[in-house]
Amino acid sequence: MAKIGIKDIAAKAGVSIATVSHAFRNPGRVSEQTRRKVLAAADEVGYAPNRLARSLRTARSGCIVAIIPDVADNHNSGIIKAIEKTAHARGYSVLLGDTQGSPQREREFAAMARSGQADGIILMSHRMPFRIGEGQLDIDELPPLVNGCEFAGYDELPMVGIDDFTAAVDAANHLIDLGHKDIALVTGDMATTSSRRRLDGFSRAMADAGIEINDRLVVYGEYTLGGGEAAARSLLMEKQRPSAILCFSDEIALGCMAVLRERGFDVPGDISVIGFDNIPFARYVAPPLTTIAQPAADIGTTCAALLLDLIDGKRPDKMRHVMPHELLVRESTAPVFDGRRT
Amino acid sequence: MAKIGIKDIAAKAGVSIATVSHAFRNPGRVSEQTRRKVLAAADEVGYAPNRLARSLRTARSGCIVAIIPDVADNHNSGIIKAIEKTAHARGYSVLLGDTQGSPQREREFAAMARSGQADGIILMSHRMPFRIGEGQLDIDELPPLVNGCEFAGYDELPMVGIDDFTAAVDAANHLIDLGHKDIALVTGDMATTSSRRRLDGFSRAMADAGIEINDRLVVYGEYTLGGGEAAARSLLMEKQRPSAILCFSDEIALGCMAVLRERGFDVPGDISVIGFDNIPFARYVAPPLTTIAQPAADIGTTCAALLLDLIDGKRPDKMRHVMPHELLVRESTAPVFDGRRT
DNA sequence: TGTTGGATGTTAAACGTTTTACATTATCTC
DNA sequence: GAGATAATGTAAAACGTTTAACATCCAACA
Structure with a gap:
């Protein structure tokens, strides 16, 4: 069985592919009756929309990448757990960027945001993984990025951490x-x-x-x-x-x-x-x-929330989010x- | 500046887009001279190929998803760290599927493999996140999947864990x-x-x-x-x-x-x-x-290696990988x- | 009865790649 | 110099969606 797509559903339901798409993403744009027909057809064959095609078209991957020194570190893992949780709640997935401190890997993971694979970056490192200025990237054309726990040296980036x-x-x-x-x-x-x-x-x-x-x-x-x-x-x-x-x-x-x-x-x-x-x-x-x-969980949550807002085009009201320590x-x-x- | 793509590089280097693509993925298919020309053009503007388009075309996302109960658990995090490491070494990224034990989330993460977002699944759960049989998915049309530490009940799936x-x-x-x-x-x-x-x-x-x-x-x-x-x-x-x-x-x-x-x-x-x-x-x-x-690291490594082989079409030589405990x-x-x- | 407009559906053009099939040129062999 | 072969390049068709623009139908309204 070849991979089934929107076309097959369209055929099966006797409508156009545009209608199928609408039935999924834009109910209301389509009559209740056809919608049900489409959904039924989709359900019958277990249709799962291709996320890549969607992402390509919409230029939104629905992923963020968390660049973190070590998942197995207890402090790190608490933060990333919170990141995952809040990202998921807002419909995003998180790519794990465990760097073991390697600048090379930091750059590789960060590059995912430039290749469309991720919509933004949570950077728990003190190194900027992009070349800034000097004919290369300008600071304000970076992908959405928030700096967690460490400071990469750019006040233009939101950061969250303790004092x-x-x-x-x-x-x-x-x-x-x-x-x-x-x-x-x-x-x-x-x-x-x-x-x-x-x-x-x-x-x-x-x-x-x-x-x-x-x-x-x-x-x-x-x-x-x-x-x-x-x-x-x-x-x-x-x-x-x-x-x-x-x-x-x-x-x-x-x-x-x-x-x-x-x-x-x-x-x-x-x-x-x-x-x-x-x-x-x-x-x-x-x-x-x-x-x-x-507050590891709060740090993670704040990082994620800030980043997702950034992706949605909301400028954060403040750049320095200093969380309380105790x-x-x-x-x-x-x-x-x-x-x-x- | 609009996002620059292969087309821009082609124009800049004075070649066709096919040539640009070859220059990247298939050197040898293109003369050393043009290759350098293309690379130079790409480098000059900081071109990063769009991974989504590539994945869509090749039907390979280059991601695997690790479905795991809790990243913050020390045993889990050791495993996932190893998974990430070996996946990365083979050019794959890992999507973090922290489920907190929720079957719902297990299914959501598993669905990524059906939507093209991931090429395979490492499942550290005892529940099969897909409906098998009964008019739905057949066991051998599952996405590549390896079962880690727990047993989801299907001997057809490779699994790795201790006795x-x-x-x-x-x-x-x-x-x-x-x-x-x-x-x-x-x-x-x-x-x-x-x-x-x-x-x-x-x-x-x-x-x-x-x-x-x-x-x-x-x-x-x-x-x-x-x-x-x-x-x-x-x-x-x-x-x-x-x-x-x-x-x-x-x-x-x-x-x-x-x-x-x-x-x-x-x-x-x-x-x-x-x-x-x-x-x-x-x-x-x-x-x-x-x-x-x-052997947490070995378990993670084995899971990942097995899965990647599976994705590459290699059937594992044995299904049960029981790792030594001590x-x-x-x-x-x-x-x-x-x-x-x- | 003609006009307006909402509801519903469709067509076709994107999105940015890869890759097949073909075209052109250069090189070699006899 | 003919023909074969290799090397290099290109055009165009995918991949599976979304979405703008357009088409149709029908009710409502004057």
Whole structure:
């Protein structure tokens, strides 16, 4: 059986193909009677309109592409889940653009929007995947694009994320308020804007508290469990051990904590640990993790809504959507133990 | 600037559109000289071929859809990450079909393959999203489809997953070997084939060991942290408390462990816990989780490879791809403490 | 009775490619 | 130099829709 199309339905129902099309997309343009006739014919043979042909004609693919570093990261997956959900609710599908941090793949996925395969892009990266200016694309002829969690350097693009600077300040202050001075830092990939800003926030908080940052206690890592693990190992070998560790993600924090435990350190008795993100696991681990919560679902939803509006031609009323973060004090942080330096 | 197409490039390079097309898809069909001319023209204006038109003409979308219960589930996300990776390596994109268990959405996503939007389906569900037989689709006119982790009931479809029955036997035997008799069970959604088979495996192992299953100790839950949490709460209220809990996923297990800890139970001192999946976190939690490891990446890779072969017209040499599972004994399980019933 | 206009249906031109079949030219063989 | 063959290019027909423009019919209205 050759693939059946609108033509076959038209023949079967004894009408023109235009009528069939109308019966589907534009009831009201066709009498109730013919509409039913068409639908019946379609139903009988299990007709499914060809989406590609439709998209080609209408220049709308009905897809968006989510460019994201790693679907298997718990923070990422929470966001993409929300993206998918709100896209679906508005009739869009989402193409998964897992880049593993590769700029090459970021560009490949972004290109889908230029080839008609996607109507817009949610970009969770700090890199612009298009050449802007210099005889190439102009900034305002980009495909609809919203920047999530990271900042690609163009204020003309809507972006949504938390205030990383302040969030880091809050995290640091929490530790400082508990009396910690020897605070270690484990960052994510320092190419990301999120890590850079958090680092700035941390520095500011420390400066404001009059505490000097011990460079040997800041390790430039990556946003993974393994990153946290490696960081903790290196930290523990320092002569001057930290009394607290501020991690730029919960996965990092959990990686750290595993090493600390393995080495016999008590968290938070010996060392306090604070994370970032508030992934679902954070409150289930032992001890429950103190963290800076990010509203992952809201971020995803907002990204998607913004993008779909953009696709529909609605300019967003504001470009910077800063979502609220929140310090969640659980049990992985505690006042510094004065006698610890024994 | 109107969207530029092959026609514009043809004009710009002074050749026919056929030649432009050949220059891209079929070099060799065109002289090196003209090819360069075309490429130069295309490059100059940043031409990107319209994928939809191409797909329409060739009847190949270059997409597959991954129908999966929940991207934010750690086991799922590991699989889908591998799917994306291998699909990408073979020039395919993946559409994200997060269903949250809804049959409706499963059908919607599956329909993409009938509308030309996707060339094939990876179905991680036990439900067939098409009407088979009864005047409707025949089983062998389904779109290319491979069944991952669950079994939709058709032996004609390739499927890949572990041997859930044996895996559960192994898990149960581990506990039994440690001397446990009061073994609780926390299942996932019992509509899934994975949970049903694991339950069968558990029953078999218990029967073989001559241990009677205490019905009050089996709770029918769902594959989530919350599911584990709720299950543990209900379990702890039983008069006859379990000395071990077998959970059908690591997330369930971690949910359980959090409750146990909160209530002052030591794992594994008071109660042993074993999970399923070996999600990345499993070895990082306290205590590191004993679990039945599933090769998530291999499962994803195999699903994708199988599907792409199917799309290319290669019949798989075998239909059942059972991937190896492995009992990973870590520290959440221990011999039963005889004096515990005090 | 002629005019207007709404309701319903159809024709045909797009949308931007790929690909078959054919045309032209160049190269080779004898 | 004839004929065959290879190399290169092109015209035009698809692919399966949507949609603007037009046609027809009929009721309503003056």
